Amino acid sequence: MLFLRQTATIALKDLRSEFRTKESLNAAISFAVVILVLFSFAVDPTADQIREISGGLLWLVFAFAGALILNRSFARELGNDCLDALVASPVPGAALFLGKASANYVLLLIVELVSLPIFGVLYNMRWTRQPLMLAAVLALATWAVTVIGTVFSALTVNLRLRELMLPTLIYPMMIPALMAAMRLTTLLIAGEGIAADDWIWVRLLIGFDVIFTSLAVTLVEVVLVG
Amino acid sequence: MNAVAVEDLWKYYGDFPALREIQFTVSSGQCLALLGRNGAGKTTLLRILAGLSRQQRGQVRIFGRDARHPATRAAIGVLGHGIGVYDELSAIENLRLFGRLYDLPNPESAAKQWLERTGLAGVAASLVREFSRGMRQRLAVARAFLHQPSLLLLDEPFTSLDDRAVALLQSVLQEALQRGSTVIMSTHQLREAMEPATHVGLLNRGRLAFHGPRPEEMLGDPGWLYRAYGEG
Amino acid sequence: MRERILYALGAIAGLWLARNLYVILLGLPDEAAQGAIYRILFFHVPGWITCFTAFLLAGISSILYLIKSDPRYDTFAVATVEVGIAFTVIGLVTGSIWARIIWGIWWTWDPRLTWALITCIIYMGYLMLRRAIDEPTTRAKNAAVLCIFSFASVVITYKAIDWWRTQHPGAVLSFRTGGGSIDPLMESMLFQNAAALLLLAAVLVAVRMRQEEIGREVESLRRHAHAI
Numbered sequence: 001m002l003f004l005r006q007t008a009t010i011a012l013k014d015l016r017s018e019f020r021t022k023e024s025l026n027a028a029i030s031f032a033v034v035i036l037v038l039f040s041f042a043v044d045p046t047a048d049q050i051r052e053i054s055g056g057l058l059w060l061v062f063a064f065a066g067a068l069i070l071n072r073s074f075a076r077e078l079g080n081d082c083l084d085a086l087v088a089s090p091v092p093g094a095a096l097f098l099g100k101a102s103a104n105y106v107l108l109l110i111v112e113l114v115s116l117p118i119f120g121v122l123y124n125m126r127w128t129r130q131p132l133m134l135a136a137v138l139a140l141a142t143w144a145v146t147v148i149g150t151v152f153s154a155l156t157v158n159l160r161l162r163e164l165m166l167p168t169l170i171y172p173m174m175i176p177a178l179m180a181a182m183r184l185t186t187l188l189i190a191g192e193g194i195a196a197d198d199w200i201w202v203r204l205l206i207g208f209d210v211i212f213t214s215l216a217v218t219l220v221e222v223v224l225v226g
Numbered sequence: 227m228n229a230v231a232v233e234d235l236w237k238y239y240g241d242f243p244a245l246r247e248i249q250f251t252v253s254s255g256q257c258l259a260l261l262g263r264n265g266a267g268k269t270t271l272l273r274i275l276a277g278l279s280r281q282q283r284g285q286v287r288i289f290g291r292d293a294r295h296p297a298t299r300a301a302i303g304v305l306g307h308g309i310g311v312y313d314e315l316s317a318i319e320n321l322r323l324f325g326r327l328y329d330l331p332n333p334e335s336a337a338k339q340w341l342e343r344t345g346l347a348g349v350a351a352s353l354v355r356e357f358s359r360g361m362r363q364r365l366a367v368a369r370a371f372l373h374q375p376s377l378l379l380l381d382e383p384f385t386s387l388d389d390r391a392v393a394l395l396q397s398v399l400q401e402a403l404q405r406g407s408t409v410i411m412s413t414h415q416l417r418e419a420m421e422p423a424t425h426v427g428l429l430n431r432g433r434l435a436f437h438g439p440r441p442e443e444m445l446g447d448p449g450w451l452y453r454a455y456g457e458g
Numbered sequence: 459m460r461e462r463i464l465y466a467l468g469a470i471a472g473l474w475l476a477r478n479l480y481v482i483l484l485g486l487p488d489e490a491a492q493g494a495i496y497r498i499l500f501f502h503v504p505g506w507i508t509c510f511t512a513f514l515l516a517g518i519s520s521i522l523y524l525i526k527s528d529p530r531y532d533t534f535a536v537a538t539v540e541v542g543i544a545f546t547v548i549g550l551v552t553g554s555i556w557a558r559i560i561w562g563i564w565w566t567w568d569p570r571l572t573w574a575l576i577t578c579i580i581y582m583g584y585l586m587l588r589r590a591i592d593e594p595t596t597r598a599k600n601a602a603v604l605c606i607f608s609f610a611s612v613v614i615t616y617k618a619i620d621w622w623r624t625q626h627p628g629a630v631l632s633f634r635t636g637g638g639s640i641d642p643l644m645e646s647m648l649f650q651n652a653a654a655l656l657l658l659a660a661v662l663v664a665v666r667m668r669q670e671e672i673g674r675e676v677e678s679l680r681r682h683a684h685a686i
Contacts, residue, residue, distance in 0.1 A: 002329060009326045017314045080362075081308020085369065088276045089327045090300040151607070155600050159590045169587065169604070172580045173611045176618040204618055211610060219603050222524055225294065226279040226596060240529070240594030241678035265684075282527055 006091045010099025015106060017076060024072040025107060032065040032115045036122055050123045055186030058119060059178050062112050063145060067167045069107045070149030073100055074157040083157070083224075093221030101150040101216075108142050129191035137188060140205040141181035147209065148174050151216045154223050180204045227290065229254045229377055229408035230275065235284035237270055243432055244270050248284070250427065250437045254376075257399075257409040259419045259440070261451060262429035268412035269307075269381055271429070275410065276304045276379050288377060300328055303375030305383055309366035311354055317341060317365055318350040321372055328373040340368040344394060360388040367391065371398055378402060380411035384418045392418065420444055428455050464664050471658040478651045486644060495559040502552040504652035505545050506574075508659045512542030513581065517609035520602035529674065532598035535605055536588065537666035539581050541659050546578045569619035576615055580608045594677060 018025060039057055043049060050057075077083035086096060120127045127134070148170050156165045171178075180201040187194060194202065228251045235248040245267045252258050260268045273279040274286060277293045291298045304310075311320040318337050325333025341347045344364040354362060370378070383395055399422055403409060413419040420440065428436040428451055436455045443450040482500050489496035516538040523531035553571065554564050565571065584604050591597035 005329075006327060009323065013312075013315070013323050016319070017312060020314050079308075079313055081306055081310050082312055084276075084278055084306055084308065085304070085310030085324070086327070087278055088299060088302065088304040089324065090296040090329065091327050092296065148607075151603075155603060156587070156590075158596070159587075161590055165587065165590055169583045172576055172583060173607060175576055176611070176614045179618055200621055204614075204621075208614060211614070212607070215607060215610060219524075219606065221294075222599060223603055225277065226273070226599075238529075238595060239678075239681065241674050242681040280527075 003092065003095050006095040007099040007102065010086075010091065010096055011102040011106075014073070014076070014100055014103035018072075018103070018107060024069045025110065028065040028068040028107070028111045029114050031068060032061050032111055033118055035061045035064060036115065036119055040122060045123055047124065050125060051190045052186065054119075054123075054125065054127070054189045055182040055184065058115070058185055058189075059141070059182045061115055061119075062108070062142070063171065063174065063178060064167075065111050065115070066108050066145055066149060067170065069104055069111065070146075070153050070170070071163055071166050073104050073150055073153040075153070075162065078157065087224050093224050094217045096224065097150065097154070097216060097220040100153075101146050104150055105143060105146045108146055109138070112138060112142065125189065126191075127189045130188040130193065133194060134185070134188045137181060137184045137202075137205070140202070140209060141177055141184075144177035144181075144205060144208050144212065145174055147212045147216050148177075151212075151220065151223070154220060177205060177208045180208075227254060228252065228287070229256070229289060230410065231285075231287045232275075233285040233287075235271075235274070235281050235286065237267075237274060237279070237281045245274075245281070245432045248434050250434060252408055252410060252425070254408050255403065255406050256424050257403055257422045258411070258425045258427055259423035260410065260412040260427045260429060261414075261416070262412075266429040267432045268429055272306075272379050272381050272410065272412055276302060276306075278304075300373065301376045303370040303373065303378045305366060305370040305378070305380045307381060309362050309369075311362070311365055311369055313355040314353060316351050316353050317346050317357075320354060320365065321368060324369055324372055330373055336372055340372055343398075344368045345390075360391055363387055363391040364394055367395055367398060371402065374405075375402075376407050378407060378409045378411075380409065382413055382415075383411055384413060384415040396421070416444075416449070426451060428452070430455070460668075464661055464668075467657065468661040471654055471661055474654040475651070475658065478647070478654055482647060482651070486647065489644075492560060495556060498552050498556050500648055500651045501655075502549060502556065503648055504655045505549040505552060507652050508655050509542045509545035509549060509577075511656065512538045512545065512659060512663075513577070513609055513612065516542065516605055520605035523598060523602045524606075527595075527599075529594070529598060532602065533667050533670045533674075534663070535602065536585075536670060537663045539584055539605065540666055541662045543578060543581050543585070544662070545655075545659065546574060546581070550574055550578065573612075573616050573619045577612050580612060584608055594674060 036057075039061075043053070074083065077086065087093075116127055119125065149166075152166055152170050152173070156162050156169065159165055184194065184198065184201050184205075187198060230250075230252040232248055232250050235245055236243055237245040248271065260271065262268050270279065274281050275288065275293060277299055280294075286293045288298045289301060293299075311317075312323075315323065318341060321337035321340055322333050325336050330336050338347070338350075341350050344367060346361060346365060346368070349357070349361065354365065357365065370380075378399070384392060387395065396418070399409060403422060409422070411419060423440050425438065426436070426440045426444065427434055436451060441450065441454075443454075478500070482497050486497070488494050516535045519531045519535040519538065522528075523535065550571075553574070557566065557571075558564050584601060587604055588597055588601050591600060
C-alpha cells in the first residue's frame with residue numbers, strides 16, 4: 001500500500017513538473033510531426049504503400065520522439081541534486097523506478113495519441129478500424145519502450161554525452177518489441193484482425209514487458225545506489 | 227544505544243581506497259564534526275551513511291540496522307551540496323512531496339509549519355525557480371528537517387550560506403540536538419561548526435586520524451587539530 | 459610464470475588450428491552439394507559457438523559482480539565481451555563469404571544474419587558505455603547491469619527473429635538433429651576446431667584481463683598521485 005502510494009507520488013511529481021514546463025512534451029510532439037512530414041518526402045506515398053509500412057513508420061516516430069522524453073526522465077533530477085534527495089528518502093528503488101516509468105508511459109502515450117491523427121491526415125489513412133486491438137498493442141509496446149528507456153535513462157544520467165548514449169543503447173535493445181509492434185500495428189491499421197499466426201507477436205510483447213520489467217525492478221536499486 | 231556504528235569500512239574507487247579501516251561509533255545525542263581536506267573522504271563517508279553509496283568492505287549500522295533499510299532512511303535527514311528541491315515546483319509542493327515520500331501522517335501541516343519556521347510562508351506558492359539563493363537554502367534546510375530526523379547528515383552545511391540561513395541552520399540544529407537527535411557534519415567552517423560539536427573526527431587521506439570528544443584547545447583555536455594530527 | 463603459461467597455451471591453440479586447417483583443406487573431400495566453400499563452415503559454426511559462450515559467460519560474470527562487487531568479475535566480463543565481439547565479426551565475415559558463393563549476395567536481411575548484427579551492435583553499446591564512465595566502480599556496476607540486459611535482449615531477439623521464415627540452413631549437428639545429416643568425420647572436425655577456437659578465445663580473454671588489471675592499477679596510482 002505504502003509502496004503504491006510512493007510510486008504514485010513520484011509519478012504525479014514528474015507529470016506535474018512536465019505539464020508545468022512542457023519542455024520535453026513540446027519537443028517530442030514537434031519532433032514527431034517533423035519526422036512524419038519528412039517521411040512523406042522519402043517515399044511517394046500511395047495509399048497501398050503507406051498501408052504496408054504504416055506500422056514501421058509510426059513506431060519509428062514513436063521511438064525517436066520518445067527518446068526525448070526518456071532522456072529528460074532522470075536528467076530532470078540532476079538540477080539541484082534532487083536524485084540524491086530521492087534515493088536517500090525511504091522510497092524503495094523499485095517504487096522510484098515504477099513511478100518515473102509510469103510518468104514516462106503517460107507522456108509517451110500522449111505523444112502517440114497526438115501523432116496518430118496527424119499521421120491519418122497527412123497520409124490520408126483511416127487508422128481507427130481496429131480501435132480496441134490497436135489500443136491494446138499501443139499499451140503493451142509503449143510499456144516495453146518505457147521500461148527499457150527509463151532504466152537506461154537512470155543508467156546514463158551521470159554521463160557526459162548522455163543525450164547521445166541513450167538512443168544508441170536503447171534502440172538495439174528494444175528491437176524485439178519494436179518488431180512485434182510494427183508488424184501488429186501495420187495489420188491493425190490496414191483493418192485486418194490479428195490472425196492466428198500473428199498472436200505469437202502479442203505473446204512476444206507480453207513476454208518482453210514481463211521479463212524487462214522484472215529485470216528493471218530487481219536491478220534499479222543497484223543502479224541508483226553508487 | 228549507538229546511533230551510528232561503523233566497523234572496518236573500506237570504500238574503493240577501482241583499486242584506490244577512498245576510505246580505509248574507518249571505525250567509530252556515535253552515541254545518540256552527539257554532534258560529530260568531520261574535518262579534513264578536500265578529497266580526504268568526508269563526502270564519501272557521509273554518502274555511505276546516507277545510503278547513497280555502498281562500501282566494499284566493513285559494516286555500517288545506523289540505529290542497529292543497515293543503512294539502506296527503509297526504516298533507517300526514514301530516520302535520517304540529509305543536506306548535501308545541492309539543495310535537493312525542484313525548481314519547477316513551488317515551495318509548498320516541494321515540502322508536501324517529501325512529506326509524502328517520508329510517509330508523514332500529515333504532510334500538509336508539516337510543510338506549512340516548516341515554511342513558517344524558515345520564513346518562507348509568504349512565498350509558499352511561488353516556484354522555487356524564482357527564489358533567491360538564500361531562500362532556496364532555507365527551503366533546503368526545511369526539506370532536510372521536515373520529518374524530524376533522529377540522525378542528521380550534513381555535508382558542508384555552512385558553506386556559502388547567507389547570514390540568515392546560517393542563523394536558521396544553527397537554531398534548528400540546536401533544537402534537534404536538544405530533542406536528542408544525532409548530528410554528523412563535514413565542514414571547513416571551523417568556527418560555526420565548533421559551537422554545536424561535541425565530538426570531532428579528522429579524516430586524512432581516507433583514514434580516520436582522530437576521533438574523540440572535541441579537544442578544549444579547538445574552541446579558541448580551531449586549527450589546533452590539524453596541527454596536532456599531522457596535516458599542517 | 460602466468461605469462462609463460464599463457465604463451466604456451468596460445469602456441470598450442472595456434473598449432474592446433476594450423477593442423478586443423480591442414481586437415482580441413484587437404485584431408486577432407488569436397489562436399490557433394492556445395493563444393494569447396496563448405497570448408498568455411500569449420501570456422502563459421504565454431505565461431506558462433508565461441509561468441510555465444512563468451513556472451514553467456516559475460517552475463518554470468520556480471521551477475522556475480524553485482525553480488526560480490528569484486529572487480530575481477532568486471533574484468534572478466536569486459537574481456538569476454540571484447541573477445542565475443544571479435545568472434546561475432548568472424549562469424550559475420552565467414553557467413554558473408556559463404557553467402558556470396560552459395561546465394562550470390564554478401565548480405566541479406568535473413569533472421570540469423572540480422573540477429574548477429576543486432577547482437578554485435580548491442581555489445582558495442584556495452585563497450586561504448588564503459589568508455590563514457592571514468593570512475594571505475596560506477597563503470598563496473600553500470601556495465602554489469604547493461605550486460606545483463608544485453609544478454610536477455612539477445613536471447614529474446616534470437617527467438618523473435620526465428621519466427622520469421624529463415625533462409626539460413628537449419629541445424630546440422632547431430633545433437634540437434636539426432637544424427638544422419640552430417641558426415642561423422644566432418645562433425646568431429648567441426649568439434650575439434652570449436653575446441654581449438656575456444657582455447658584461443660580463452661587465451662585472448664586472459665590476455666585482455668591482464669591488460670585491464672594493469673589499467674586499473676595505473677588508474678589507482680594516478681589517484682594516489684593526485685591525493686598527495
